[in-house]
Amino acid sequence: MNDSTLDELDATLDEICDAGLWKVENPLDSPQGGHIVSHGEQLVNFCSNNYLGLADHSAVVAAAKHSLDRWGFGMASVRFISGTQSQHLDLEAALTDFLGTEASVLFPSCFDANGAVFETLLDDRDAVISDELNHASIIDGIRLSKAARHRYHNRDMADLELKLQATAGARRRLIVTDGVFSMDGYVAPLDEIVALARRYDAMVMVDDSHAAGFVGRRGAGTPELFGVTDDVDILTGTLGKALGGASGGYVSGRSPVVELLRQRGRPYLFSNSVPPVVVAGSLAALEIVTSPDGDARRAQLAANAARLREGLTGLGFELLPGAHPIIPVMIPEAPEAASLATALRRQGVAVTAFVYPVVPLGRSRIRVQVSAAHTEEDIAICLGAFAGALV
């Protein structure tokens, strides 16, 4: 690397820093959980995707430990060469059962799952119609395909309909949306989306990463919430959030879609299998999710979210409306949002401030994320810290 390239990279790093966009990693000295240790401090953790509190659940950890002896450490192979153990197939079957779909296929991550779908299903005769706030992995996945790209305003059904009308000549049309939008905690209106899809003969894809495990009566996600499971053709999601939180993703849905992804999906064909220990732990997590304990955890999560939303509103904070455990506390100006996050951390409450460009200018926020691992006392501590930051 020559000196001028090094100088350019340094200049880019300086720009990031000067713009106040530098991301700092705060290492944990503990497992992920409702309580964590970081920089020698005990914190109540309100900034993880550990929605059901399964990331350090004893049964999940025990299954993972046992798996090392039973199944070894690594696969050293992709799935179709020698990287499929029977437990990979068991996990795929368990996901299909849980989600109420026809078939499922694992990927190294949901990022990879979204990277596989568009290129495999669509070419230059086709069109994809994507919500403007969709996750980065959907945006990147769309870029890999040759399909015509259309974006509609966030959850705006009139705009979606215009895009459907504008793409009437396409061979295939795929509407794609996050089930829950991660910065706002807003749920996509799947009932209206599938109705439009039916009227215009389009396919529907939902990325349910921020819903799988806890949204819907059984936790099967936003399709279950809206009663449209059979109308969602492609459902992607992650094992890295509520479902144990380790890693791995999936595509679930219509059988031919799943089969074609096994044959043609590049991240499936050319990247290593999900590690045995993660498969075993995720199977144990899914068992909890589908048990009465799972119902209890979803109830606890909903109660915690409701209690915190009510308390923060009572303190005079402006929240984005909803019931999701993502609770955005709006602090319009970036410096105030950042200093509130710092003040809360000093009081033992870990939260993250999101500022431009992750959210629009003037729409900075503290994103509080609730977990079923939180107790009533933890919620009270969080409210106390917010109250303390007001004075």
Ligand SMILES: *Cc1c(COP(=O)(O)O)cnc(C)c1O
């Ligand atoms: C977290 C997330 C992903 C990425 O999941 P990984 O399994 O960590 O790659 C993809 N899509 C959405 C909507 C997410 O929230």
